[in-house]
Amino acid sequence: MARTPDGPPPPPTVQKLRLRYTKRGPLRFASHRDLARALERALRRAQVPMAFSAGFSPHPKISYMGAAPTGAASEAEYFEIGLSARRDPEQVRAALDASLPPGIDVLECVEAVEGSGSLADRLDATRWRIDLPGVDADQLSAAVQTFLAQEVVLVAKRTKNGTKDVDAREAVVSAAVAVEAGCAILLVVVRQLTPTVRPDDVMAALAAVADLHPPLPARAVREAQGRLDDSGDVADPLGPDRVASSRCQGEPAQV
Amino acid sequence: MTVESLYPRLEPLLAQVQKPIQYVGGELNAQVKPWDDVAVHWALMYPDAYEVGLPNQGLMILYEVLNERADALAERTYAVWPDLAGLMREHGVGQFTVDAHRPVREFDLLGVSFATELGYTNLLEALDLAGVPLHAVDRDESHPVVVAGGHAAFNPEPVSDFVDCAVLGDGEQVVGDITDVVAAWKDQGRPGGRVELLARLSRVDGVYVPRFYAVSYAADGTIAEVRRTRDDVPARVGKRTVMDLDEWPYPKQPLVPLAESVHERMSVEIFRGCTRGCRFCQAGMITRPVRERTITGIGSMVDAGLKATGYEEVGLLSLSSADHSEIGQLAKELADRYEGTNTGLSLPSTRVDAFNVTLANELSRNGRRSGLTFAPEGGSERIRRVINKTVSKEDLVRTVTTAYANGWRQVKLYFMCGLPTETDEDVLEIAELAVEVIRAGREASGSKDIRCTVSIGGFVPKPHTPFQWAAQASAETIDHRLRILREAINADRRIGRSIGLRYHDGKPGVIEGLLSRGDRRVGKVIERVWRDGGHFDGWSEHFSYDRWQTAAAEELAAFGLDLAWFTTRERTEHEVLPWDHLDSGLDKEWLWDDWQDAISEDEVGDCRWTGCYDCGVCPTMGTDIQIGPTGRSLLPLTPVSR
Numbered sequence A: 001m002a003r004t005p006d007g008p009p010p011p012p013t014v015q016k017l018r019l020r021y022t023k024r025g026p027l028r029f030a031s032h033r034d035l036a037r038a039l040e041r042a043l044r045r046a047q048v049p050m051a052f053s054a055g056f057s058p059h060p061k062i063s064y065m066g067a068a069p070t071g072a073a074s075e076a077e078y079f080e081i082g083l084s085a086r087r088d089p090e091q092v093r094a095a096l097d098a099s100l101p102p103g104i105d106v107l108e109c110v111e112a113v114e115g116s117g118s119l120a121d122r123l124d125a126t127r128w129r130i131d132l133p134g135v136d137a138d139q140l141s142a143a144v145q146t147f148l149a150q151e152v153v154l155v156a157k158r159t160k161n162g163t164k165d166v167d168a169r170e171a172v173v174s175a176a177v178a179v180e181a182g183c184a185i186l187l188v189v190v191r192q193l194t195p196t197v198r199p200d201d202v203m204a205a206l207a208a209v210a211d212l213h214p215p216l217p218a219r220a221v222r223e224a225q226g227r228l229d230d231s232g233d234v235a236d237p238l239g240p241d242r243v244a245s246s247r248c249q250g251e252p253a254q255v
Numbered sequence B: 001m002t003v004e005s006l007y008p009r010l011e012p013l014l015a016q017v018q019k020p021i022q023y024v025g026g027e028l029n030a031q032v033k034p035w036d037d038v039a040v041h042w043a044l045m046y047p048d049a050y051e052v053g054l055p056n057q058g059l060m061i062l063y064e065v066l067n068e069r070a071d072a073l074a075e076r077t078y079a080v081w082p083d084l085a086g087l088m089r090e091h092g093v094g095q096f097t098v099d100a101h102r103p104v105r106e107f108d109l110l111g112v113s114f115a116t117e118l119g120y121t122n123l124l125e126a127l128d129l130a131g132v133p134l135h136a137v138d139r140d141e142s143h144p145v146v147v148a149g150g151h152a153a154f155n156p157e158p159v160s161d162f163v164d165c166a167v168l169g170d171g172e173q174v175v176g177d178i179t180d181v182v183a184a185w186k187d188q189g190r191p192g193g194r195v196e197l198l199a200r201l202s203r204v205d206g207v208y209v210p211r212f213y214a215v216s217y218a219a220d221g222t223i224a225e226v227r228r229t230r231d232d233v234p235a236r237v238g239k240r241t242v243m244d245l246d247e248w249p250y251p252k253q254p255l256v257p258l259a260e261s262v263h264e265r266m267s268v269e270i271f272r273g274c275t276r277g278c279r280f281c282q283a284g285m286i287t288r289p290v291r292e293r294t295i296t297g298i299g300s301m302v303d304a305g306l307k308a309t310g311y312e313e314v315g316l317l318s319l320s321s322a323d324h325s326e327i328g329q330l331a332k333e334l335a336d337r338y339e340g341t342n343t344g345l346s347l348p349s350t351r352v353d354a355f356n357v358t359l360a361n362e363l364s365r366n367g368r369r370s371g372l373t374f375a376p377e378g379g380s381e382r383i384r385r386v387i388n389k390t391v392s393k394e395d396l397v398r399t400v401t402t403a404y405a406n407g408w409r410q411v412k413l414y415f416m417c418g419l420p421t422e423t424d425e426d427v428l429e430i431a432e433l434a435v436e437v438i439r440a441g442r443e444a445s446g447s448k449d450i451r452c453t454v455s456i457g458g459f460v461p462k463p464h465t466p467f468q469w470a471a472q473a474s475a476e477t478i479d480h481r482l483r484i485l486r487e488a489i490n491a492d493r494r495i496g497r498s499i500g501l502r503y504h505d506g507k508p509g510v511i512e513g514l515l516s517r518g519d520r521r522v523g524k525v526i527e528r529v530w531r532d533g534g535h536f537d538g539w540s541e542h543f544s545y546d547r548w549q550t551a552a553a554e555e556l557a558a559f560g561l562d563l564a565w566f567t568t569r570e571r572t573e574h575e576v577l578p579w580d581h582l583d584s585g586l587d588k589e590w591l592w593d594d595w596q597d598a599i600s601e602d603e604v605g606d607c608r609w610t611g612c613y614d615c616g617v618c619p620t621m622g623t624d625i626q627i628g629p630t631g632r633s634l635l636p637l638t639p640v641s642r
């Protein structure tokens, strides 16, 4: 005797918005589940008219993609929401940003234009900046050269079903070393394969090939996420929506 | 003097521990005030993991009440898991608050809320991590005053070596009084040092300073006398009672964590106190009389809280929520207000009566009809008369069946095991009940897809209840009864597979019993257990019975006592109990008479409806029952843009 909810089905999705947000400061220690909870509550507080799935425990229509690992900061996290009433994207961005704790800052919100393809498909690479306090820049450069010269660098990765060897080399598109305020920095572009190669996997690879062991924990920031372009850099994943919507509305594209 | 944040030194450690988010603060509605702007600094601790401590209402209330004062600030701190504690010791980082990561060592006061005695070892761990001397007598003016509160503080004797004071009763007003005393003492240049400050605090209503009371013991090990050592402290310390709940609509801005916590909802306390008179229930006894929040007061708290948090569910909290004088109207009008908003409303576990099903139906009419919880507590009608929670077997089965017939799929039933006068037969009746409930439920709902979860807790006699004299059942007795119950439930697999049984073995209850009814001599056991590595005693993966048993055997031997003396020994009528000088308002003679009534299976009514039966609270504390109905109603809210 299955019960069905009384009343009409929930209103349909009439607008899809795509948003970029950050994970800064102490909130880099939030996990993707913590962030999902925080975003859902903030959407309620900001009174964003969410579309819901049908059924007894209706869920708001939200898709999260490619979350940065717990402990890594990010300037480029993305998610998509379905609305039951149309709203101005900029107003949604501002209201949501005001409802979130400092550190989770909503930087951009654009309307997904029909026919512009899925957002998840546009997130196939990340540009990481990994600060390595206490590491000598020359030693780091040498380690990176050794790593890049390899065909395959296997690192053990913990997964749900025990450990698994993953090729860290295959995922790395490019790697460079910089120095800022006396701190060695590794800039690395990583292709998002399954399983994902994360900053700690890259560090494990450097330890494996060049015996590099930082004295202090590394601090990683995802600086950009998007599609790998021909020049090996990461393209803005919201670009196509901006282009498409500006075409519709006859406004110049902002970049 | 300003105080540095420990965060820069803590941050590298966080990268190496489990669930680091619990240590970074930044919750929605958290507050950080400049250190130098205020005279009095409170660190408020819940001595368990963050996920358990954050949702604690008491702590949230005091956090807000104190932070609203211009002359005070309050920050929160929780028990640190062993992985981080180890790193903190290695790197010299002290116990910190999650709000501004200030060292607990630097605060004027450390308020610790003990919902259960199993948090005692976590207090010792936090003091040690903070760099605060474990023993109150070893602290000087530079150390925080350690204040215990919460229900366990009604017998703080086992932790009297480690706390400077204990606060009895409602905290809302007394934290303000304490703040005033500390502010004045600091402003005057700390005259008389720490002892003078404690003497002044001991004159605040509801504040007990153990060091000003000396305990002597008789040859048989019982307490001979508890005598004050200064004549400017009260001979007996009475509890505090907040009389008008509508004047204290806290928390106004409930904290919302990023991390997962045990309660993913907000709660509104709809009344405080309970006079149902369940004889096992310490909470009901020590929080008398009943004081209701009005229907309109509740309505505005629900509204403000939902706006402030973004939660999807509101729990209407109290010891027995269906007893609110306006509950029917409240349930209907709240359900009307939030119709079509995906907002869930719920009551905590309830008494077994048909009205509760009606209420639950009303509250869930917007959708979710997942599980209902009832608490008959006793398996047989006889034992339910002993504990004064009378409901007939027929009524119980009928009520649960009604719930299934109304579309509830999952019913949870709470029972206790090890109650005074209990026999194997009383416990075996739980199995009969569960089987009957499933049979009748399948018939009434026409579905085999219904479940009944039987959840069993071992009974622990608590201070300030009629059962404070009772012999606690031994762990062996509890384990034996649980085993025969499990066998009885599994006897018929066709029914048994619809019944879930949840229980813990009897051992942790024995330790809880030692800590609940212990005296000052038990402090040695607590300290020893902590020194041997014990903490997080509320977590089965950390609790070690062996460690407690060894410590109790060795430390209590010096006094010629043992674990059994504190737990399975029945007390006599005139024995001086360790908490007799702490006044919950209940008349000891009334408690004793009620204990005798329990043994002879006599019931007592509820003073809200059958008239005062002189438990003593109202005249002693100068309080009164405060209940409605008020005759007011909830208007629809202005609809939000959707």
Ligand code: SF4
Pocket (backbone or CB within 6 Å): B275, B288, B289, B290, B607, B608, B611, B612, B613, B614, B615, B616, B617, B618, B619, B625
């Ligand atoms: S004194 Fe009387 S009215 Fe007050 S709580 Fe006790 S029994 Fe009830």
